[in-house]
Amino acid sequence: MAEPAFELYAFWRSSATFRVRVALNFKGLTAREILIDLDAGEQLSADFLAINPQGAIPALIEPGYPPLTQSVAILEFLDERFPSPPLFPSDPHGRARVRSLAALMASDTHPLIVPRVKKYLTASGGFDDAAWRAWQVNWFTRGFQAMEARLSKESATGVFCHGDTPTLADICLASVTAVARVFKVEVPDIPTVNRISARCAEIPAFAKADPMAQVGAPS
Ligand SMILES: N[C@@H](CCC(=O)N[C@@H](CS)C(=O)NCC(=O)O)C(=O)O
Structure with a gap:
């Protein structure tokens, strides 16, 4: 095609x-x-x-x-x-798990730190820079710790979030770890999240998409 x-x-x-x-x-x-x-x-x-x-x-x-x-x-x-x-495993249970991990990152973590939320909280919610920073750190931490709890305990976790090939779950995880790096937020005690994110970063499809490799990124 x-x-x-x-x-x-x-x-x-x-x-x-x-x-x-x-x-x-x-x-x-x-x-x-x-x-x-x-x-x-x-x-x-x-x-x-x-x-x-x-x-x-x-x-x-x-x-x-x-x-x-x-x-x-x-x-x-x-x-x-x-x-x-493919971005998904072939079995329905595996596909549901991949979608669930992806949603934890893309639906329940990332939307809390986007510019429109910052704009509302700082313009109408009384947030100063320190309060915004605490908000960012809190939601990244809650998201990554929930991800760690699942990835470290669930038997379907492998080299990647689900088995030994990358799926949509890895793309969503890496998308949030990438932006946490941009904002210099480090969450402690998430070894499985860090292991999988580092493995993803070795894959050219992920490395080429890194925020710092894009036009407009600070040099
Ligand atoms: N759930 C949406 C989120 C889209 C979204 O919030 N994108 C951010 C950038 S990562 C944005 O454009 N924000 C603009 C704003 O918050 O004003 C998706 O996954 O596409």
């Missing part, structure tokens, strides 16, 4: 964009990136709101189709459209 001319609305440090970058790389696909500067508020420009009324990246556009938004939905789309290599 000829590769579509994908366009990806992206920002260097965006955790959700990282997930799509890894999946594209993993599948041997490419996308032309269009920068949405989150620090400049470009996610709220009229032009971008016409693409994603939620005002959040990523958005993936395949010519001739409406924009795709929500990183996990985009990853599932890419996996259905380009099945090899």
